[in-house]
Amino acid sequence: MSTAAPGRMRSRDIDRAHTAGKLDAAYAEGQLGAAEYHDRIARARVAKTLGELSDLVADLQQAAAGQPVVVPPPSGYPPGTRARTADRRAAGELLDRAYGEGQLTEDEHRAATELLAEATTLGDLADITADLQGPRNTPVAPRPPGSGRSGRYFAVLTAAALAVTIGAFTLTSRDTDSAASAPPPAAVAPAEPGEPGPAPEQPDPLVFAPPNLVTGAGLAQFIGEYRERFGDTVADQIWLYPDHGDVERAVPGQPNRLVSYDYRGGFNQSDDLTTRPVDTSTVDLGTLDTGAIGRVLADAPAIARVPDGAVTHMSFEIQTHSPYNGVPAVSVYVSNTFDESGWLLVGVAGDVLRVRPFEG
Template structure:
């Protein structure tokens, strides 16, 4: 990415598009989790210099199809990298303001939009996994499949979930699964640190999470956005739930709460205008 230029060289829209395409390809071939892809993609869209962009892909292997994906990023409003669909580069460039809340600063909760109507039960045959009904159904299916509700990490999308957890009764081995009503292992067991922190999904307050999901677009400054990804795992040495928002223009933001619904961080979208 840097080549003959210095890390402080200003990045072009084409440079940002190329990096975001590499991130798409890395997610599609399993190098990045859903949460990692969301965060890096947002940082790539906001990067000002080649050095910032280079940091986002320095640890990635080259992925087949990344160059073609970069061309699509530059040509049109959508890119398809494997099963990944992301918004293209737009003229407005974003940066994010970090609001730490440990404990939440005065007024931080007032900045959040929480919709009481989100507590109404949702009754559908196959609910989206980023809704209250979907989270509850997943938790019940997980308990039935594994006998407990423990995970190392789980990423919920509308139609599927990606799960990593230890092999039952073998704490030094882990397996990743894809959930679509059932659990399909993605690969053979791999080595796992026996002291890997786990999250108990039984502690997830789905009522509170549903309220955050309903208000997330307004909370992160993307009112026309939608929540298409919820990530549950460990962050800053504590269990956390990250709720990601995106709109069709590629504007993104996310908020992070504890499983019980206490605010940890709020990452708002801010448009700095055109270049």
């Protein structure tokens, strides 16, 4: 009896659900844009073979694959692997550091930043940063499920999560099929005078989008949720974007261990623990005057002379270059659709310390 090649084997619901989970993780990490994600999810739902499913995730990093990658080592992911948001941020930090250290001129920094915005793979990021000095984060090889002391717990959690995913996947498919085949609703005749009319339709539930984190209101909400989550407002470094944030801080009670969190309406650990120098300088979010900084953020495009610009992201950390060495300050980055960009350095009280305007 002949058997089909592995890639031509028929896929099961559990195979399609497992692939959908990988796509969800890749979308959350920024490896896929919204259009690509929705297209691949749709294709996963109707995939007939294991080969079709494999093709949908072949160019993706595994979830929680370790530290962001800028230049992948020989044993790491191949250059054609999709880059995550964390990888692009790491490359952007290297470019910003190189600019501050004088490795790049303003024009070179702007050109490299424009290329970074278009980069989709780890190889693209490596090419952009290949001639720069500075530390590069490298990937940690993904550990197979079941290895280490937490293997049994991982297996149990994975099975539970997969069961939930399969249930949701199956119900969604059946609901969609049912909706497609259901007859249109019958017309309801108007009620006669004096008779009660039909019950009003229930409104759709309201969905409240989180505020833009690079505004004064968004910053204030982030600080409040940070205090509630961690019991303090201290961090090594904070990066905020309009719709998400990244946090690095010491593990409580272990000042030599660094933990990273991804914020998307809640804080989730994004990487494995790494070594942290015990004398690392920290910043205190509680010292920020969110009202004053919010006003600077609103005026940032004008201050940076970026036409039709917007704040793309900002960071809060201890400065390491004179004349502000050792000073906690907020770096604000402004850009527009033409990749014309500028930069501000803002003190905790909202005072603009330094400006690198767009000089187009």
